[in-house]
Structure formats: structure tokens, C-alpha cells
Amino acid sequence: MEVRARAPGKIILAGEHAVVHGSTAVAASIDLCTYVSLRFPIPSDNDDSLKLQLKDMSLEFSWPVSRIKEVLPEVVSSLSPTPTSCSIETMKSIAALVEEQNIPEAKIGLATGVSAFLWLYTCIQGYKPATVVVTSELPLGSGLGSSAAFSVALSGALLAFSDSVSLDMSRQEWSVFGESDLELVNKWAFEGERIIHGKPSGIDNTVSTYGNMIKFRSGSLTRLKSNMPLRMLITNTKVGRNTKALVAGVSERTLRHPDAMSFVFNAVDSISKELSTIIQSPAPDDLSITEKEEKIEELMEMNQGLLQCMGVSHAVIETVLRTTLKYKLASKLTGAGGGGCVLTLLPTLLSGTVVDKVTAELESCGFQCLIAATGGKGVEVCFGGSA
Numbered sequence: 272m273e274v275r276a277r278a279p280g281k282i283i284l285a286g287e288h289a290v291v292h293g294s295t296a297v298a299a300s301i302d303l304c305t306y307v308s309l310r311f312p313i314p315s316d317n318d319d320s321l322k323l324q325l326k327d328m329s330l331e332f333s334w335p336v337s338r339i340k341e342v343l344p345e346v347v348s349s350l351s352p353t354p355t356s357c358s359i360e361t362m363k364s365i366a367a368l369v370e371e372q373n374i375p376e377a378k379i380g381l382a383t384g385v386s387a388f389l390w391l392y393t394c395i396q397g398y399k400p401a402t403v404v405v406t407s408e409l410p411l412g413s414g415l416g417s418s419a420a421f422s423v424a425l426s427g428a429l430l431a432f433s434d435s436v437s438l439d440m441s442r443q444e445w446s447v448f449g450e451s452d453l454e455l456v457n458k459w460a461f462e463g464e465r466i467i468h469g470k471p472s473g474i475d476n477t478v479s480t481y482g483n484m485i486k487f488r489s490g491s492l493t494r495l496k497s498n499m500p501l502r503m504l505i506t507n508t509k510v511g512r513n514t515k516a517l518v519a520g521v522s523e524r525t526l527r528h529p530d531a532m533s534f535v536f537n538a539v540d541s542i543s544k545e546l547s548t549i550i551q552s553p554a555p556d557d558l559s560i561t562e563k564e565e566k567i568e569e570l571m572e573m574n575q576g577l578l579q580c581m582g583v584s585h586a587v588i589e590t591v592l593r594t595t596l597k598y599k600l601a602s603k604l605t606g607a608g609g610g611g612c613v614l615t616l617l618p619t620l621l622s623g624t625v626v627d628k629v630t631a632e633l634e635s636c637g638f639q640c641l642i643a644a645t646g647g648k649g650v651e652v653c654f655g656g657s658a
């Protein structure tokens with residue numbers, strides 16, 4: 272028995288960090304995914320372990336299920352079909368299980384992802400032996416929502432083989448969950464994000480679950496229908512960072528300067544709302560595509576300035592901004608910042624030559640550029656077969 276799930280990464284067009292503090296944000300899925308396959312052994316395999324293979328990193332972790340039962344006895348006895356948060360005590364027990372695996376120091380950032388895996392697995396599948404294989408097209412820890420895509424794909428695969436959702440297991444092609452099942456996948460993925468992020472707003476797992484473009488505020492989403500092409504150059508600075516630490520840094524700054532930061536968050540809220548209005552406004556209205564793009568560019572620059580106020584920009588991000596500005600292109604960081612990826616709007620009338628030139632200049636600085644398709648599908652599953 273095997274099921275595979277895939278979930279997309281995302282870009283945040285406006286509102287990262289401020290969304291954690293109640294502001295509106297706008298995000299779109301991208302066509303780079305994380306894939307999770309789940310397979311239960313057959314009795315003749317004589318396999319009583321839970322295995323997690325992180326293929327891209329050539330890492331494999333394995334726990335005898337008896338060991339998981341011994342360390343986490345309370346998880347299954349209190350199994351509930353509704354997503355639950357991991358308590359501090361259980362987190363400590365999970366950390367012990369992860370520590371036993373001796374993750375190489377250079378890859379220690381994966382420990383939170385492995386912890387999220389153990390929590391979601393035992394909550395949804397109990398102490399069953401299984402092999403879970405993960406691969407990803409997303410750079411990890413770069414602002415493109417790798418943690419959310421991992422949590423969503425994992426929740427999707429685990430729930431596909433649970434009684435909580437209704438799926439046609441005979442369909443051997445990529446299929447979508449029903450509306451209420453999607454909600455369940457999203458809620459479990461949020462619990463995974465909590466373990467990886469500390470204090471997520473929920474925007475990343477929501478856009479990965481539902482796909483397309485969304486407006487998000489205080490846990491609730493509005494699906495957006497874009498009425499204009501939106502081509503974004505994504506520049507990966509390759510400077511590593513950690514969303515949990517950056518989110519905590521903004522919270523600390525907010526505690527130190529509550530009044531000033533509340534104005535910053537309000538300004539971001541207005542920017543996100545204005546951006547979503549422009550994106551959705553009917554195609555042939557009073558504003559031409561070029562006028563809309565100019566407004567979006569200005570909003571991106573304003574948002575970037577406010578992200579700087581929050582303390583989440585970085586020297587390397589400023590280098591990308593300066594480089595793209597030479598070509599009169601507007602940019603902003605995307606995701607948690609502190610390094611990671613930068614978005615640059617490529618206006619419809621921009622010539623291919625300019626795109627090639629700016630890309631070449633960015634790549635000569637050691638950055639990696641890509642143009643991802645935005646607003647595609649959310650989480651999908653596929654039973655058996657080889658779709």
C-alpha cells in the first residue's frame with residue numbers, strides 16, 4: 272500500500288511578518304513542490320520500524336515502533352481526529368527521539384522538521400511501522416515555504432490512509448481532497464509548522480494547501496482571482512536563515528516599541544489590501560496593465576522599507592535591490608527574510624534582453640535566479656501507480 276502527496280511552495284507578495292501580528296498578507300503558490308510518499312510494510316517484510324528518508328540530503332532515520340511507543344505513550348492513547356498541538360513535555364520526548372538519530376551538525380536545522388514528522392505521524396497513524404520518503408524541488412530555509420510544503424505534503428499523505436478523510440483509493444492519478452478534508456490537512460499542517468516555526472501565522476500552510484493566490488488575515492483566507500499577469504523573478508541569495516529566529520526577532524522588537532511597530536503593521540495591512548484590489552480589478556478597467564504594474568512596484572518598495580523597519584532585511588538583500596534598481600525594477604524580500612529569496616516584478620512590456628541582463632548580473636554575484644509560475648494547484652495525492 273503506497274500513497275504519494277505533493278504540496279507547493281509559495282511567494283509572499285506583501286505582508287510577511289506583519290501577518291503574524293494580525294495584518295493582511297497576500298501570497299501565491301509556485302510550481303515547485305515537496306513530495307512525500309508513505310508505504311506500509313507487508314507482514315512478510317518483518318519490518319517493525321518507522322523510517323524517514325530525506326532523499327535530497329541522503330539521510331535516513333529509523334526508530335523501532337516499540338521505542339516510539341515507549342517514549343510517546345500518551346500520544347496514541349489520547350488520539351483525536353481533530354488536530355492538536357504538541358505539548359511542551361511531548362516536544363521534549365520527541366526531541367530525545369530525534370537526538371538519538373545523531374543528525375550531522377551541518378544539517379541540524381532539519382531536527383525541527385524531523386520532530387514535526389514524528390508528531391504528525393504518531394498523531395495520525397499511531398505506532399504503525401512504515402517508510403516515508405521525502406523529496407523537494409524547493410530550496411530549504413530560503414523563504415519559499417519549504418517548511419509549509421513539507422508539513423502539508425506530510426499531512427496529506429498521512430491523512431490519505433486514515434479514516435478521517437474520504438478519498439477514492441482506486442484512482443491512480445493525482446487528485447484533490449474534498450473541501451472539508453482540505454481543511455483537516457491544513458489544520459494538521461499548521462501544527463507541523465508550529466513545531467518548525469514557533470509562531471506561524473498559518474499563511475504558508477494555507478496557500479500550500481489551497482494553491483492559487485490568497486489574501487490572509489488572522490487565520491482566515493480569501494481566495495483571490497488575479498486579473499492580470501504577474502511575472503516575478505525570484506533571486507535566491509543562498510544566505511541561509513531560520514524563520515523561527517526571524518519571527519521571534521520581530522516579536523521582541525514589537526515588545527520594545529509597541530506603538531511604533533503597530534503603525535508599521537497597519538501600514539503593511541493597507542499595502543496588502545491595496546495590492547489585492549489592484550490584482551483583482553477587472554482587466555479592461557480605468558487602469559492599464561502598465562499603470563497597475565507601476566502601482567504594484569511602488570507597493571513592493573514600500574513593503575520592503577517596512578520590512579527593513581522590522582529588522583528582517585540583510586546586506587545581501589540590499590545588494591539584490593540595488594542591482595535590480597539599476598534596471599528600474601522594483602524588488603522586495605519574500606518569506607521571512609534575513610537572506611533567502613527576493614522577488615522582482617518583471618513588467619509585461621519589459622524586454623527579454625533586460626531580463627537576461629539583470630539575471631546575468633545577479634548570477635555573477637553568486638545568486639541563483641528563477642522565474643516560477645505562480646497561482647497553481649494546492650496539495651494533491653496519488654495512490655499506488657506512478658503518476
Ligand SMILES: Nc1ncnc2c1ncn2[C@@H]1O[C@H](COP(=O)(O)OP(=O)(O)OP(=O)(O)O)[C@@H](O)[C@H]1O
Binds near residue numbers: 385405417467
Ligand atoms: N523537505 C524537507 N525535509 C525535511 N525537513 C524540511 C523539508 N523542508 C523543510 N523542512 C524543515 O523546515 C525548515 C526550514 O523552514 P523555514 O521555515 O525556516 O524556511 P522556509 O519554510 O523555507 O522559508 P519561509 O518560512 O520563510 O517561507 C528546515 O530546516 C527543516 O527543518
Ligand SMILES: C[C@@](O)(CCO)CC(=O)[O-]
Binds near residue numbers: 289414
Ligand atoms: C515570516 C512569515 O510571515 C512568513 C514566512 O513565509 C511567518 C508566518 O507568517 O508564519
Ligand SMILES: [Mg+2]
Binds near residue numbers: 416417419468475
Ligand atoms: Mg517556513
